Amino acid sequence: MKYNNSMAIYWRRISKNKMAAIGALIVLFIVVIAILAPVISPYEPDAQDLYSSLTGPSKEHWFGTDIYGRDILSRVIWGARISLSISSLAVFLSILIGVFLGAIAAYFGGILDEIIMRFFDILLSFPDILLAIAIIAILGPGRSNLITAITIYSIPQFARIARSTVVSEKTKEYVDAARLSGESEMNILFRYVLPNSLSPIIVQGTLRIAYAILIISGLGFLGLGIQPPTPEWETDLSIARTYLRASPHTGIFPGIAIFITVMGFNFFGDGLNEILNPRMKDR
Amino acid sequence: MNNYFIKRLILIIPILLGVSLLSFFIIHLIPGDPARVIAGQGATSDDIAVIREEFGLDKPLMEQYFAFVGGIFSGKLKSISSQQPVIDEITPRFWNTVQLATFGIILATVFGVLLGVIAATHKNTIIDNLSTGFSLIGVSMPIFWLGLLLIMLFSVALNWLPAGGKDSFISFILPGITLSLPTAAIIARMTRASMLEIVNQDFIRTAVSNGIPQKTVIYKYALKNALIPVVTVVGLQFGYMLGGAVLTESVFGWPGLGRLVVQSIFTRDYPLVQSGILLIAMSFVFVNLAVDLLYAAIDPRLRRKK
C-alpha cells in the first residue's frame, strides 16, 4: 500500500512538471538530430559553393549560406553533433574524476582531504571561462584540448557534491553495520554511500552539459575553439560577426541552435531537480 | 567576529600562493621547450638562446617563480609585443573591466531583486511565470549572441547606441546590459526562491498574527532575511564578471583585461597572458573573501562575541 502511494506521488510530480517534459523533448530532439546528422543533413557541411556565398534563406538553403557558400542548415546540424559529443564526454569524465576524488577525500579524511580540497579551492579561484582559456592557451586549440579544458574546470563542482554527501553519510549507522559484516572500505564507499549523491549529480550533470555548450560556444567565438573548417556553431558565429550588417542570417541561426539546445538542457535539469528533490511548499 | 576575519585572511594566503604558482606555470606547462614556444615558429637556435637568456629560463624553477612575481611589481617583466612593463599594460585594462563589471552588477542586482520579489509575492501568476521564463532564458542565451543581437538592433538598425569601444557613458549601455542579463536571471531566481522560503518561516507568521500590514511584512521583515543569501550570489557573480567579461568585451571591443589576455594568447605574448590571468584570479579570490566577510557582517546570528 505504501509503495503504491510513493509511486503515485512521483507520477503526479512528473506529469505536473511541464518543465522537465519540455526539456526532455528538446534534448531528445537535438540528440536525434545529432545522431542522424549524416542522414538528414541536406549538404556536406564543408561543401563550398562560392557562387552562392552569403545568400539568405531560400528553398535550396533553408538557413541560407555563409561566406564560403556552405549551407548553414547542414553546418548547424553537424555542429549539434560536435557540441553535444564534446560537452557530454567532458561532463561525464569530470563526474567520474570529480566524484571519485571528492568521495575518497571525504571518506578517508585527514591529509588526503586537505590536499585534494585545497587544490580544488585553487582551481575554483579562477572563473570557469578563464580557466578554460588558460588551458587552451597552454595546450592549444582543438577538440581534445577543449574536452580537457571543460573536464578540468568542471571537476571541483562534482567533487564537492560527492564530498558533502559522503561526509554526512559516513557517520550513519548503516556504514558501521556494513563494516562489521566485513565489507571493505572501498566497497562501502562506492556501493552504499555514494549512490545517495546520485540525484544531485544527475541534476548538476545535466546543467553542466548546458553550461559546457555555452563555454564551447564562447571559446569558439574567441577563436579558441574547434578550428575551421569543422562546422562549429560558435566559430561560425565569429566569422558571421564580420558580415552582420549585410547578412544577419549567418549569425542568427547558429545562435538560435545554441540557445534552444542550452535551454532544453536547463529546463530538463531544473525539471529533474523538481522531481528528485521537491521543496516542501514551493509550488 | 574579529577571529573569523583573521582566520579567513590567513586561509587566503595559501590560495593566493597556489593561484600565482599556477599562473606562473602556464608557460612551463606548454608542451615543449618554453624558450622555443616564446620564440615562435621559424626562430633560429640563436634566437631561442637569446630568449632563454632574456627570460631567465635556464635558472632553477623557484628562482624563475620569484622573478616572475617580483618582475610584475617592479616593472621588470615586460610584454613581448610592446616592450612595456606588464603592470603598465594590465592595470588600465583591468580598471576598464572593473568599471564595466560594476555597472553590470548594479544593473543585474537592481533588476534581478525587483523581479524576484515581485515574482515571489505574485506566485503562480503571469508575472511569476514570466520571471521564471526570464530566468531560464537568461542563463541559456550565449552572451555574445545576445551582444550581437543587441548590436544588430540598436546600433545597426536603429543607430541609437554605439557598437563598440569605450568613448563615453553611452558606450557602457549595450555592453552593460549584455553582461548583466545572465546574472540578473540568476539573481531573480535566487531572490524568488529565498523569499518563498522565508515567507513560510515561523517569524513571518508571528508578524502577521500581530497585525503587521502585508507590505511591511514583505518588504521589511521578509526581504531583509531573504537578501542574505542573495548578497553572496551578487558578490560571487561580480567576481565572476571580472574574469568572465571576456566575451562581452570581445563583442563590443571593450578595452578590458579579459580581451587583452585572449589577444595576447594569439600573439604569444606570454608575460601578458600570465600576469593578466594572475590579476583576474587574485581579484576573484579577494572578492570571494569580501563576500564571506560581508555575509558574516549582515547576518546578526554570525556576530557572536566569543
Place this chain on the structure above:
Amino acid sequence: MEHLLEVKNLKIQFDTEEGTVYALENVSFHLNKGEILGIIGETGSGKSVTASAINRILPVPPARIVNGEIIFQGKDVLQYKREEMNKIRGKKISMIFQEPMTALNPVFKIKEQMSDVIMHHQKVNRKNAVKQATQMLEQVRIPDPEMVLDKFPHELSGGMRQRVMIATALSCEADLLIADEPTTALDVTTQDQILALIQEMRKNIDISVILITHDFGVVAEICDKVAVMYGGTVVEFTDIYTLTKKPYHPYSNGLLKAIPPVDKTIEKLNTIPGSVPNLLKPPTGCRFHPRCENALEKCKIDPPPLKEIEENHFIACYNPIKVGENNG
C-alpha cells in the same frame, strides 16, 4: 450574555499533493469574556488548525474553508476583508505559538520588532512605543527590559523568547489571546512560570484565553472550560470540573482513564485501542467509531452533531457513557 467568541460548525479542508485532507469536520464551541478555554486533543485532532482559523492566518490555499462561522464580538470573522483583518490581529485577537526559538525575526532587534507592532496599532512614535514595550516586558517579569530590548532573538533563551512573544502579543491589549501549545517546547519549570503568567494576565488586563494543548495537566491547572477534539471534531465541551467528574464521551473518558493516578500503583496503563484516523481517508460517520466500545451502527453512518445534553455540557455522541463510569 453574548459570547466573546462563538465558533459554529467549522469545516476546513486542505488540498495537498497526496489528496484532500479532511482536517476539520465540525468544530463548535464558545468562549465568554474573562474565561480560559482549553482545547485538548492528540496530534492531528485539528486543534492548531482551529486556532489558526480564528485569526485567519491559515494559508488559503492550500486550506479551504468549506463551511462555518467564527463570530467574534458579534461579527463573523470569516467575512472580513484583508485590511479589516489586519486591524483585528494584534489589537483584538493575539496569538502566541509553540516554538519560541523560531518565532522571532532573527535580523531585527527585539526593540524594533515590538515597537513595530505597537506603532501599527496605536498612533505613537518610535520612542513612546519603545517605552510601552519596556513596560510590557516588565509585566511579563523580565528582569532587565532595556537590555533585552537591545538584543537579537538568538541571544535570548527559549523561555525569554516566549515571554517576549507574550509581551508583544499583549502589548496592544487584545481581548482574546490564542495560545497554541505555548509550553510544549519548554522545560517544566518554565512551563509553570508561563502558565502562571497567563493567569496573571487574565487577572490584570481581563483578557480571555484559548489555550491549545495535548497535555491534560496544563488544562487542569488553569482552564475554566475545556473542548475535547478528536479527528477534526469537538466531541465534548464543558467546564473543567464537569469533564473530570463526568466525561460522557467515550474518547474523553478514555483520555482521562489513561492518566496514571498519583496516589496508587497500577500494573498496566490504560490505553485507547487503535490509532488516530488518517485524515486523507477518515472513517465514515463518527470518526471515533473504530476505536469506540460504545459504537452503534448509527455511528458508522452519520457523524453525531454536538448537542447540549446537560446545562453547559455538550457532547457529540449517540451513545455516551453514563455517570457511574467514573475515573479518579
